[in-house]
Amino acid sequence: MTSVRQEKAKFRTGARLHRARYRRILRFAAWHLVVTWWFELFLPRIWLGKIAERNRAQRMRRFARRFHNLAVDLGGLMIKVGQFMSSRLDVLPPEITAELEGLQDEVPPVPFAAIRALAETELGAPLETLFASVDPTPIAAASLGQAHRAQLRPDDADDTGLDAVVLKVQRPGIDEIVAIDLAALRKVGRWLSHVRLVSDRANAPALVEEFATTSRQEIDYLNEAANLERFAEDFATDPRVRTPQVVWERTTRQVLTLEDVTAIKITDSQRLLAAGIDPAKVAPVFAEIMFEQLFTNGFFHADPHPGNIFVTPNPEPSTEHPWTVTFIDFGMMGEVSAQTRSGLRKLLIAAAGRDGKGLVSAISDVGVLVPSADSAALERAMTELFARFGGMGFAELKEVDPHEFSDFAAEFGDVVRSLPFQLPENFLLIIRAMSLTSGVCSSLDPRFNLWDSVEPFAAQLLHDERGNLVRDVAKEAFDVASLTLRLPKRVDALLSQLEEGSQTVANPRLERHLVRLIRITQGGVAAVVFAALLISGAVIRAEDLVLGNVLMMVSAVPLLHSLWSARSLR
Structure with a gap:
């Protein structure tokens, strides 16, 4: 009887602890969502954005420190969430990523x-x-x-x-x-x-x-x-x-x-050097192995942080392969579909060739950009990005004048933010794998330039794609030749039907389609005028409040016309 009571008490204690854990996570998330809404969304709407900007860095550090403490205290998946955040150097500020880096190893x-x-x-x-x-x-x-x-x-x-x-x-x-x-x-x-x-x-x-x-x-x-x-x-x-x-x-x-x-932890440069291994030579090999997983095999290690990768000196070193890259911990793996892999290959080739238009096309193929998006402005932004910063490594980017980054962000930031991006299935793991790969390589060699590894790999992919293109062109040529051989007989039959009067050409809905086309064109023009007036008003408003407000109010006229045109098409 005592044992049964102890089991029941233990169960009640466990249930109570689980409820407390659940509520603690939700309280933390709710509070910081409210804080973020207040500073990042509400204050800018009432023209107090400068207040939010002044203490943003301090606020980010405070959030990261609190989450770090929460994750270490709770363990479980909170550690995994923190590890993912620490790897998102591309979208999260350094105040957050630097604070959460310790979660890679700091688990009691x-x-x-x-x-x-x-x-x-x-x-x-x-x-x-x-x-x-x-x-x-x-x-x-x-x-x-x-x-x-x-x-x-x-x-x-x-x-x-x-x-x-x-x-x-x-x-x-x-x-x-x-x-x-x-x-x-x-x-x-x-x-x-x-x-x-x-x-x-x-x-x-x-x-x-x-x-x-x-x-x-x-x-x-x-x-x-x-x-x-x-x-x-x-x-x-x-x-x-x-x-x-x-x-x-x-x-x-x-x-x-x-x-x-x-063996030797991949980022332990001192031990690598002591073993006669140049860390700067490890970086491009590791990057190429990760590229092969993502762009060729379609099955990749999604958690390549330094604790999961070793460099192993070969017992019988050869000039060509004196060491190997050893992977462990295969619990978090990603799989890339053939369609997504094809888009990623195109993306890599476009990035290596500094092709802004090709890059946007590849982003659409991968599924990151919604198909209905107007990508012309993004193409211009990507072309300009390559022209200014293309081919630079992280060390070189750090030497660029911060004002140049600010100018670029001011010129194209709104364009990128306005486009309907999305994260397709499994893309979270791809981003994580590439973020960690980039971080490891930069740790091995501060002057590491990812482009130096991308370009030869992309060149091989381009060679393979050309081989596929030759096969596709040959198949297309065969289809065209086959159609050409059948064409005289089909044309002769059509002419016979026309002479006998048995072939008619009619489209009673043609006129309605023309009217619909005219209305679509009118609606499109009205939408463009609306956008031009609204954006102009928003820009001018900072310098001339009255004129800015007038332009923004006048923009309602073409907007109403555009909505009326769309309604009349139903």
């Missing part, structure tokens, strides 16, 4: 007694009977699990050809924690779907569901082992890449046993 370990209990339950036997030894001190503690070094028993070592292994065990109770965190994130996603500034750019609930799918896959170690073997097969003939071997006899959904491939 679980006591070994709890790890032992879970592993023995999963494997069905005491660890002493399964392994020759297990080190109770973890070599890595992550948000969802932690890893310990171990030695296989002699008979298992003979069967597998391995001796030293890594025993990776999930954190006890992580299933329940992930469920609570996902419930809170789904709630936040629904809140964001009602914020037009966010909903116009991304489907927040869909992004949360994508994150949920990835997270559930990460806590299934059988799935991770299968990912590892698929990745290893993709690079089976590539001497630059190494992966650990899976010990399937000691692997379950919550326990994963792998070959110990621990």
